[in-house]
Amino acid sequence: MTSPHSWPPVSWLPLSWLSRSWWESRDPQLSAVRRAARVTLVACLGFYFCRYALSSPAMAPYALFGTIALGMLSQIPGNARQRARTLLAVLPVTWVLITLGTLLSVSNWAAAAGMFVLGFAVTFAGVGGPRLVGLATGMQLLYILPCFPPYDPGVLPERIAGVSLAVVLLAVAEVVLWPGPQPVPYRERLADAVDALAGCLAAIADHWDGDPRGKERLAALLPDATEAGDALRPSRLPVTQRPASAGRRDRALSSASATTRLVLGRAVDLYFADDRDAVSLPAAARLLRETASCASAAGAWLRGQGEVPDTDRIAGALARFRAEREAGDPTGVAPERLRLGSLALSLGEWTKSLVTELRIVARAPLRADVQGPYWYASRPAPSLWWHRLRENLTPRSVYFQGALRLAAALAVARLLAGELDLSHGFWVLLTILTVLRTSAAETRSALRPALTGTVIGSLAAAVLLVYGTDPTLYAIALPLVMFIGNAAGPLLGQGWAQALFTLVITLVFAQLAPTDWHLAEARVLDVAVGALVGVLIGLFAWPRGGSGELHRATANFLGASAGVVRETVATLSSMTPPGTALPLAREQERLAEASYALYQSERHAVARLDWQATLIAGKHAVRGAEALLRDCPTGRLLPCAALLTLATTDVAGRFEATAQAIRSREVPRTPDDPAPDLGWPTDLGRDLYHLADLRVWLDGLRDDLTRVTGRPEHQGPVPVPLA
Numbered sequence: 001m002t003s004p005h006s007w008p009p010v011s012w013l014p015l016s017w018l019s020r021s022w023w024e025s026r027d028p029q030l031s032a033v034r035r036a037a038r039v040t041l042v043a044c045l046g047f048y049f050c051r052y053a054l055s056s057p058a059m060a061p062y063a064l065f066g067t068i069a070l071g072m073l074s075q076i077p078g079n080a081r082q083r084a085r086t087l088l089a090v091l092p093v094t095w096v097l098i099t100l101g102t103l104l105s106v107s108n109w110a111a112a113a114g115m116f117v118l119g120f121a122v123t124f125a126g127v128g129g130p131r132l133v134g135l136a137t138g139m140q141l142l143y144i145l146p147c148f149p150p151y152d153p154g155v156l157p158e159r160i161a162g163v164s165l166a167v168v169l170l171a172v173a174e175v176v177l178w179p180g181p182q183p184v185p186y187r188e189r190l191a192d193a194v195d196a197l198a199g200c201l202a203a204i205a206d207h208w209d210g211d212p213r214g215k216e217r218l219a220a221l222l223p224d225a226t227e228a229g230d231a232l233r234p235s236r237l238p239v240t241q242r243p244a245s246a247g248r249r250d251r252a253l254s255s256a257s258a259t260t261r262l263v264l265g266r267a268v269d270l271y272f273a274d275d276r277d278a279v280s281l282p283a284a285a286r287l288l289r290e291t292a293s294c295a296s297a298a299g300a301w302l303r304g305q306g307e308v309p310d311t312d313r314i315a316g317a318l319a320r321f322r323a324e325r326e327a328g329d330p331t332g333v334a335p336e337r338l339r340l341g342s343l344a345l346s347l348g349e350w351t352k353s354l355v356t357e358l359r360i361v362a363r364a365p366l367r368a369d370v371q372g373p374y375w376y377a378s379r380p381a382p383s384l385w386w387h388r389l390r391e392n393l394t395p396r397s398v399y400f401q402g403a404l405r406l407a408a409a410l411a412v413a414r415l416l417a418g419e420l421d422l423s424h425g426f427w428v429l430l431t432i433l434t435v436l437r438t439s440a441a442e443t444r445s446a447l448r449p450a451l452t453g454t455v456i457g458s459l460a461a462a463v464l465l466v467y468g469t470d471p472t473l474y475a476i477a478l479p480l481v482m483f484i485g486n487a488a489g490p491l492l493g494q495g496w497a498q499a500l501f502t503l504v505i506t507l508v509f510a511q512l513a514p515t516d517w518h519l520a521e522a523r524v525l526d527v528a529v530g531a532l533v534g535v536l537i538g539l540f541a542w543p544r545g546g547s548g549e550l551h552r553a554t555a556n557f558l559g560a561s562a563g564v565v566r567e568t569v570a571t572l573s574s575m576t577p578p579g580t581a582l583p584l585a586r587e588q589e590r591l592a593e594a595s596y597a598l599y600q601s602e603r604h605a606v607a608r609l610d611w612q613a614t615l616i617a618g619k620h621a622v623r624g625a626e627a628l629l630r631d632c633p634t635g636r637l638l639p640c641a642a643l644l645t646l647a648t649t650d651v652a653g654r655f656e657a658t659a660q661a662i663r664s665r666e667v668p669r670t671p672d673d674p675a676p677d678l679g680w681p682t683d684l685g686r687d688l689y690h691l692a693d694l695r696v697w698l699d700g701l702r703d704d705l706t707r708v709t710g711r712p713e714h715q716g717p718v719p720v721p722l723a
Helices: 010-017 020-026 031-053 060-071 078-090 089-104 108-128 128-145 153-176 186-206 212-228 248-272 281-302 309-326 337-362 381-391 399-419 426-435 440-466 471-492 494-512 518-540 545-574 581-600 611-631 638-663 687-706
Strands: none
Touching: 031 060, 031 153, 031 471, 031 494, 060 089, 060 128, 060 153, 060 186, 060 248, 060 494, 060 638, 078 089, 078 153, 089 128, 089 153, 089 399, 108 128, 108 381, 108 399, 108 426, 128 153, 128 426, 186 212, 186 248, 186 281, 212 248, 248 337, 248 381, 248 687, 281 309, 281 337, 309 337, 337 611, 337 687, 381 581, 399 426, 399 545, 399 581, 426 494, 440 494, 471 494, 545 581, 545 638, 545 687, 581 611, 611 638, 611 687, 638 687
């Protein structure tokens, strides 16, 4: 099978197009075809109405390219009505961009400076989430179009009218023309995973209550539960469907997803746990059954079938379990007999976190003691957006890097196009938007099909213009060529898209003014200049893209997590005051997640490690530390401080070794040596329960690191933009 980014041989196409499997593999629900037809109809309708009914050559191209900018170059998330509302909401922004482009075209330097500022601002705004990321390229095109000579502010009303017509028609078309099947909502995916988790926990509770079939049911449920958890992976979702915005709802959904996957991992641990002679087994079974019930209620609410889950239930169950556990003195009990109760307690605490996160999604009141990871729960939306922008306004942020490199490339290209007096110079900048990717390797891979397609399309256009054709035939051919060109990118690859888009441009400009074969020549020259600028900027400005920054940011996060482990144990065992480890780890976590989000948007081969499992290991360190510091008394474990220091050194050392391997771009080695056998004391009274809780956390962290290389993620192709 040919890669979507390659140029398939002509002999391969006819028979393959007749194959149903070919269509299903590339466009299973005909989404690309529907979108291509919708955009083609709106673009041609707006163009013909402005050009022939209103006789306005200034308005017509803005009606057509405005549709392409927001209909093809933009990836707007949501269902049809949500996409329509987004289009209407950004209409005033399109007016501002066209006005600035028109006014700044007074000089090359003014236009280039405006291109740099707006290019950076529009791209960097993508830190706010997929809705803004999807609009970035289209918004940039709406400034690029008017920022070239001739400087003519008098046509500004016509330009704005053309784009307004395009946006309104496109918004209507999104709702009434072939809207297509609705994507599976993220909440439904999360509900599947939470329901699977509830089933697993209920099966474990049955087993602990003496049902001999409980463990068999758990074994049968785990594969589907694992698949439901994996369905929440960002790599399994389109960019526009990931909960990645700066708002509290998406923050809470993303956190709930990570919590669900973590609890599913702990459920697997319980399958292998030895429950013989476990202390507090009946109380643990009751806690786990209540935990399963709360998870089931959370899944029902996610499907819209119940009330918002309440943390009081799970909090009450946790309090009762602690009280029942504290009623017995574990002095003299072997430490391993206390482990199962601590595992059940950790599952209850994580489920309480899950319910809290869903209450944030629902905007329901929270308990007064909710702090730490849920700092955003009561913050207003503008504050959260400003916080996201501010924390990424650093050269270490992948969003900052990407915005700066694209802004620099667009500004340089605009300046060169003006100084070289290139006709139709906006093609230079349009090529930048197509070719320049987040890494130098991706930019090089996009270069060959872009240039090849442009040359082939330009030759076909030159032949068409040399031999001449009745303008009426241009108008007839435009919808067909545009439809095929719009569909060619997602289905056939960038080479085909570039070739057909070149023909589209020829057919458009041939209807606006007399032209000849030099138009095709200008297209090739402009694309070559844009490709050269894109390649050079891509080589010198953060050439590794998201992959390079992901290695560094993840290594920093794991290193900070090691510090959290050391500081938490020191605080609990010897009353050492908490330091800055937790705040630092939270900051590094946010940067690592941003790097991972960008990495997911790039095209990669099979990754050498499971990035999501790596981030979850760090999250477990941070969230677990917060729970232990909140619920365990400090200074009560001083008699075993030396043993805890040895255990902590082992776990933190593994985190640091994994971080160093990732920083060096090596595959972390899974340690073969087991946890140190330290001979834990049995004479601490009820403090043995807290020691067991702490040990379960440390053992879980050690186990998390074994999964870093367990399931590398395959990255699928990135959708091919049309330019």
